[in-house]
Amino acid sequence: MAQEVIVETRRLTKIYRDFWGRQKKRALNALDLQIHRGEIFGLLGPNGSGKTTTIKLLLGLLFPTDGDAFVFGEPAAQVKKNERIGYLPEESYLYKFLNAEETLDFYGRLFNMSSHVRHQQAQKLIEMVGLANDKKRILKEYSKGMRQRIGLAQALINDPQLVILDEPTSGLDPLGTRWMKDLILDLRTKGKTVIMCSHRLDDVQDVCDRIAILYDGELQELGEVNTLLEVANRVEVQGTGLPLSEELRRDLEVVFQRHGGRLESVGHPTTTLEDLFLHIVKESKAHPGRRFRPAVEGPAVPASSPADGPSGARVRESKPAAHS
């Protein structure tokens, strides 16, 4: 079934010119893109690749030199479409002399929200982003992470159908990053479309359905994350419930050779640093007084909790490797 196209660009081009009209930089060149309803779409690329330019063109902050951009079927420069969009800029460009409540109230007034709904929504979002204790403080006193959170809150004030996030995890610690990613995934479950711009490739890999990779204003790659990351000429096998031994290695070599392949390596898989960090924080909260102990001789101390993380890795205390 054809999915509804929320965002579409047709040969979208942006050339920056100086005051005299001379071309200075071709920031985006003939970008053709379609983003469907309910997907999380990632825009990747190094600095100067055109990611932010694309975002700004979609939001009407810039005007295209050539081509078209449509959001919800309307030209990107149309103001009306903004009623269904939420935007979190890379830096928290909010008014520092307002506090959190005033900030959300101000942005809520810019939508067709009654006073009661505005107040309710603001309180709900302040709670959601964890700023309930700081809602009376002006934004000038906030840390970067707090400003990022209130920025997200203003992006969601109108319960938008399309959420555009520019470097959403910038300035957040791993806990905040996890929280943000969970939130983004939650938005998708609610049927919202998310466009995410990021340099943090692991964040994009974790949440995005499809990605576009830009370089020097040109679209270099476009597709689903899993498909793009699949290395077709390699096979990966994971197992559990058996020790790693030389006999196992020999048996696996035979199996691979029988099928025309070659065993490259066998060993324990690793978890991600993020999962390790989150696990340790969780353990610390659950067991106050927990502290690191240097590794001792003897068999490995069993992990204190079942396997965490998507890769099935196990976390254990560090100790010198026991060689068989």
Place this chain on the structure above:
Amino acid sequence: MILATLVVEKSPLQWADVPAGIATWITVVGGFATFFLALWLLCYALGLGSLIPAQKRLASIFTVAFLIALLGFACGWGLTSVSRAPDAQSSDAQAHSGGALLHTIGNACYLIGGATALAAFFFPFLVDLVQMRWRRVWALARLSFKEAIRRRVLWVFSAMILVFLFASWFLPYKPEDQVRNYVRVVYWVMEPLLLTTACLVAAFSIPTDVRSQTIHTIVTKPVERFEIVLGRFLGYALLMSLVLVVMTGVSLLYVFREIDPDAKEESMRARIPLYGNLTFRGKEGNYQGDSVGREWDYRRYIAGGKNSPQRAIWSYNDLPSELANRPEGKVPCEFSFDIFRTVKDKEGQEGKGVHCSFTFQTWHWDPKNEADYTRARNLPSADPNKLAEQYGIYEIFYKKIEDYHTQSVEVPTALFKNALNREPARPTTPGAEAPPELQVVVKFESGGQYLGVAKHDFYILDAEGTFAWNFFKGALGLWLRLLLVIGVAVTCSTYLSGVISFVATAFIYFAGLFRDTDYIKGLAEGTTVGGGPMESLIRLVRHESLVTPLESTAGTDFAHGTDWLYRRLLQAILHIFPDVDRLDWTSHVAEGFNIAMSSTVLLSTLMLLAYLLPWAILGYYLMKSREIATW
């Protein structure tokens, strides 16, 4: 007793001037709109600037409108030029009426051209106006208000105002000038500080938003660009209005404290004068008064002397009926003339002073009755009131005049009863105006001297207002100037940086202060001696004197043509600058004259709105076409 004098160099605005003013506005602003359309179409054709939605449709509309406007202005110029040709100006009635008709049609063509350009200029704005929501504008206005309060810029300037208010402690003045001085000090302190504050906050608002990118979170909401402009304007206007109200209240308390009782009696007033039309009578039929060589030609002069035929005459029509019913039985008339002496007082008569005679005569007065009147007047039992009511004349002989002083004479209400008596109806001659209801004829009795008079030097004291309310009305003038500065600064800031916007606004304001000086007007109207710049250059090169007419050659004709173009451009440019003088009513309050609510305040407000409207539309275009994000 020293009272007050009000120098009024510009005729006050009248409601009767509004239709002509609207026509002029359409023509002038329409001319600028035509220029704007040309510029827009040029940029579109060359592919310059940012694309905005529906550009092609707009280009078609603008093209058609521009062509019609251009045709209108061209026809208007052609027809009015022909109407000014020598043949059309001849005394021949037919040619004259033909010239007048051409002139009228030419003006109509100007109007049509201007109106068409204006319609196209306003069109996109009106379309977007439908999308505008005052709720969002109010939200942005509140934001501006809070921002200015919390950034504390305001408090610094307000503190400075309070300090400067005490400056009068150190200024020497005569006791009778106490109120005048206090009023001038408070207004002159409030004006630069409040205007500077308003200009600063308004000029830096949008550029700061753009630089700090806080505007990104607004523009990405369903907010029309013009709502941002309007919201900023309203927010700062509201803020400065509140500041002005508080400052004016504090200033009024300051003025009221420890006032000399005499000064309070004399100056703490709000006179409502009734001015007449000033004409002169002399030997020649079209006598306009004499010039005595003063550089400031505000006044014209009549010669003194027992046999001098020269008179200054103030004529009044539509006298209020209340003048005939004054309970005290008298109506005060105040005046302040200038005395230009050509000889010293004779020995033994120093300080004797000079004298004027006043004759108040109504339209009922018939010179044929002069003999009867004189006889009745000379009777011991003569009652001037009854004589005034009966004959319609009242005379004051040899009133001593003092230079630089305002003086008063009292006229019986009976005279006004006579003037207001409509029976029989005022005689009219076909083609001529009806005689005025009241004339005040002034004769200067002192030989060898000249009496300088201007229209506003003599007035009937119609009524009195309250000083405090008049003080606040004076502050209204400052409020209008604040709106002017905020409006221009916000418009400039939609495209220019904060500093440039501030400087540009300041320049426009100060240029508005000087645009009506005699020299600038002379340049624009071509009345300066020696001609325009090209003609002056020719005179310089050829060492020709300023007053010698130049020989008509191709070169001088070209120079005259260039100078004509220069004058038209200068006239157009002068329209960019606001008439700031009209919004300054400090002298009214300081001298104790009422500021008329309807004719002065309302008309000035209308004038300001007419000035700010094109700026608002310009701000709309600049903001709409501007790329908010930078790279």
